[in-house]
Amino acid sequence: MPGVTTMTAKSRRANRRLAADAGLLTVAAAFVLPLAWVVLSALDPHADLRVRVPDGLTFGNFDAVLTDEITFTPLLNSLILCGGGTLLTVVCAALAAYPLSRFRSRFNRPFLLAVLFATCLPITAIMVPVYALFVRVNLIDTTQGTIFFFAASQLPFAIWLMKNFMDGVPRELEEAAWTDGASAFQSLVRIVLPLMGPGVAVVTVFSFVMMWGNFFVPFMLLLTPDQMPASVSINDFFGNRGTVVYGQLAAFSVIYSTPVILLYVLVARKVGGGFALGGAVKG
Amino acid sequence: MSTGAGAARRRALTRALPVTPAVVLLALFLAGPIAYCAYIAFTDLQLTGQATSSFVGFDNFRTAFKDKAFLNAVWLTLVFTVISSLLGQNTLGLTLAALMQRASKPVRTLVGGIVITAWVLPEVVAGFLLYAFFRREGTLNAILDWLHLPSQNWLFTLPILAVSFANVWRGTAFSMLVYSAALNEIPKEITEAAEVDGAGGWRRMWHITLPMIRRSIGTNLMLNTLQTLSVFGLIWVMTRGGPGNRSQTLPLFMYEQAFQKSMIGYGTAVALLLLVVGSLFSMVYMRLLRTEV
Numbered sequence: 201m202p203g204v205t206t207m208t209a210k211s212r213r214a215n216r217r218l219a220a221d222a223g224l225l226t227v228a229a230a231f232v233l234p235l236a237w238v239v240l241s242a243l244d245p246h247a248d249l250r251v252r253v254p255d256g257l258t259f260g261n262f263d264a265v266l267t268d269e270i271t272f273t274p275l276l277n278s279l280i281l282c283g284g285g286t287l288l289t290v291v292c293a294a295l296a297a298y299p300l301s302r303f304r305s306r307f308n309r310p311f312l313l314a315v316l317f318a319t320c321l322p323i324t325a326i327m328v329p330v331y332a333l334f335v336r337v338n339l340i341d342t343t344q345g346t347i348f349f350f351a352a353s354q355l356p357f358a359i360w361l362m363k364n365f366m367d368g369v370p371r372e373l374e375e376a377a378w379t380d381g382a383s384a385f386q387s388l389v390r391i392v393l394p395l396m397g398p399g400v401a402v403v404t405v406f407s408f409v410m411m412w413g414n415f416f417v418p419f420m421l422l423l424t425p426d427q428m429p430a431s432v433s434i435n436d437f438f439g440n441r442g443t444v445v446y447g448q449l450a451a452f453s454v455i456y457s458t459p460v461i462l463l464y465v466l467v468a469r470k471v472g473g474g475f476a477l478g479g480a481v482k483g
Numbered sequence: 484m485s486t487g488a489g490a491a492r493r494r495a496l497t498r499a500l501p502v503t504p505a506v507v508l509l510a511l512f513l514a515g516p517i518a519y520c521a522y523i524a525f526t527d528l529q530l531t532g533q534a535t536s537s538f539v540g541f542d543n544f545r546t547a548f549k550d551k552a553f554l555n556a557v558w559l560t561l562v563f564t565v566i567s568s569l570l571g572q573n574t575l576g577l578t579l580a581a582l583m584q585r586a587s588k589p590v591r592t593l594v595g596g597i598v599i600t601a602w603v604l605p606e607v608v609a610g611f612l613l614y615a616f617f618r619r620e621g622t623l624n625a626i627l628d629w630l631h632l633p634s635q636n637w638l639f640t641l642p643i644l645a646v647s648f649a650n651v652w653r654g655t656a657f658s659m660l661v662y663s664a665a666l667n668e669i670p671k672e673i674t675e676a677a678e679v680d681g682a683g684g685w686r687r688m689w690h691i692t693l694p695m696i697r698r699s700i701g702t703n704l705m706l707n708t709l710q711t712l713s714v715f716g717l718i719w720v721m722t723r724g725g726p727g728n729r730s731q732t733l734p735l736f737m738y739e740q741a742f743q744k745s746m747i748g749y750g751t752a753v754a755l756l757l758l759v760v761g762s763l764f765s766m767v768y769m770r771l772l773r774t775e776v
Contacts, residue, residue, distance in 0.1 A: 220585035227579060228594040231601055231652065233622050234612035241615075249621040288508070296505035303498050311502070313769065318513060320705070320765035322713035324734045325757040326513075328741045328750045329520035332528065352512030355505055384498070413605035415716035431607050435720070446615070453608045464603045 238450045247447035261451035270433075271455060278429035278456075280343060281418065282411040285350030289407045290400065292351065293358035298388045300359075301366040302374075312363070318356035327420045334421060341423040350417060354407045361406070365399025366392060398470050405467040409460045430456045517758070524752040529745050536748065543752035553753065555728055556736035560712070563647050563732050568711040571651030573704060576658020580666055581688065583659075595659075602656030610720030613649035614638070617721070638722055642730035646718045650711060657710075658703050665699035666692070698771060705768035709761055733757050 233251055241247035242261055244254035265271050300308055330349060331340070339345030373395070374387045382390070393400060411417075415431045422428055434456065437449040524543060528536035547553045579598065583591045601609065616622050617637040624634035637645045669692065677687050693700070715734040718724060724731035724739065731739070733753060741750025 216585055217587055220582045221587055221590040224579065224582050224586050224590055224594040227575070228597045231597050234616045234652065235597065235600060237615055237622060238608075238612055249615045249618045250625045251622045252625075292505040292508055295501035298501050299498050300502070305495065305498070307499070316769055317762070317765050318509065320709050320761065320768055321517075322709060322734075322757055322761040324713035324715050325737070325754045325761060326516045326520055328737060328747060328754050329523060330512075330516040331741075332523060332747055332751070333516055333519050348508065349512050352508045355509060355513075359505060385501075388501075409603065413607075415605075415607045415719070419716075431605055431716075434607050434611075449611065453611060457604050457608050460603055460605065461600060464599070 238453050241447055241450035242454045244447055247450060249446060261445075261447040262455070264445075265448050265452045265455070270436075271430075271452065273426065274428060274430040274433040275456070277343075277427055278412060278431065281346055281350065281429050282408050284343075284347040285354065285411050286404055286408040288347065288351035289354045289358045290404050292355055293362040293403060294388070294393060294400070296359050297362035297366050298384065298392070300363050302371070302384075312360070315356045315359050319360055323353045324416055327416055331420050340421060341427070343422075343427060346418055346421045349421060350411050350414070353417070354410060358403050358407055361403050362399065365396045365402070368399070369395045401467050401470055405463045409463060412460050520751055520755055520758065523748055524755040526748045527746075528748040528751070539748070543749050544756075546749065547752060547756070552728055552731075553736065556731050556733050556753075559643055559730065560732040562643055563650070563714075564708055564711045566644070566647040567650035567654070568707040569704065571647065572654045572658045572707050572711075573700075575651060575655045576703070577662045577700075579655070579659045580662035581692070583663060584666055598659060599656045601652055602654065604653075606653070606716040607720050609649070609653045610717045613645070613652060613717075614721045617645045617649075639726055642722045642726065646721055646730050649717055649721060650714060653717065654707065654710065658707060661699055661703045661706075662696065665696040669695050701771045702768060705764055705771065709764050709768075712757065712761055712764075 237249075237251045240251060240254055243257050243259070244252075245256055245258040245260055247254070247261070299305070300312065334340040334345055334349075339348075369392050374391055377387045377391055413431065418429050419432050422432070425433070430452075434449075434452060437452065438444055523536070525538060525540060526536045527539045527542070579594070583595065586594075604612075614621075618624075619634075619636040619639075623637065627634040635641075673691060673695075674687060677691050713734060714732070715738070718730055718732060718735055722730045724735040728736070734757070737750045737753040737757065739750075740746045740753060
């Protein structure tokens, strides 16, 4: 008799698993269609707007877009903007997180609340005044101005994440270093940061990915076409080059998206899936 | 005694020193623009002729609430937020997370990978993919034709619905991750005990799971809504806010007023309203997190 109940329980569980799998796969089928379009069209010599099996494989689309003007300059611009912005964000966030995590002060709570508040602000809303302000102080159409703004807009969330990761590093290790006469800065760089490697990686990759994909900020703050990152220059496929060659647009989209997908996979492996990030923001 | 206090103060200052770069950056490039926003929202600053702007009080706001185009943008923003954030991302994200708890590992990995890829893609690329999907000659209509269902030009007939679905496609992964993390924290014993007591799937979800993850639901809703309020690139790429202004949410309206119509003051007033709404949501979010800080 007990054997029978476990059998039905087991088969019920198996059925439930099957139902869950079927449900998930149905949703995934809807999600995968646009992704399939971009991959197939990039390889299709006669790509149009719908998903279909290419009538021949070609790398012609990639060949056509792999020029200085279309791909390399915008990607380099993206790299400079996002690399610079990320570096600034991570350095400032690590420095700011250290005293917040290690020392008690009556300023910690208000500061963290302000940071949390700023994390949530819709950055889109302040782009018009930022533009007006940048015109006034001559930062409009400059790479450094855009980098500064990128860093400032990403900094609140970076500080918040960094502080939470830093709280996870036990103080005892540092206290040993302090008694040996290490300064706070030394213990941050030599002890705390290396111990929270995955945390730093998460903050770095997250900031970089957010900037890499951001369209509105460079769209507003940069004017010269030569300075535009890929997120803005991709629109030229519709404007400047006459009829839209969808295969080339798809090929460029693939090239432009690959770095962030790779970075995500890299960091997800390191910290055990995107679920860690989900856990970090849920509070 | 006084030297002791001085030393303590000096020590407090040294300790606060590392925060300075962050504070300077935030003050100059975030707080500065916000303050400037609050100032020029009350002026008639225009894109041309910078020198001649004057203080106009609440005129911009009065104009806004009489402006049909503005009210249209408010309505569309509401529709966009409710459909794509509350109903779409939030519900679908929770459903996916709940199904993943039971699904087999290979399916879980595959589906998670696909949904997260849609999220990691740059905003503009996501816009193009969904533009291709919804166009008259695009994939959606191809499928509808194949099923012998009526096809239509979605970006023309139902633009706000198309961009809302695009935002669901792009943003669901975030909710899925938040809810997966929350569901993983529910102790197995509790759900198993309920199962032994004979509570069915839906009742377990409603009476046990949902109450236990209510904090995650709250924070996820806040973050989703804030995210959705500031969507610009996705809509810009898909429809430019059109046809006419039938998918023109507040960020696109603000942009059009400020740059295509050169009314920076008016555009900023709209931006300030958006910022105020965002701040209110922020504060609710912070209350939900208040035990954490």
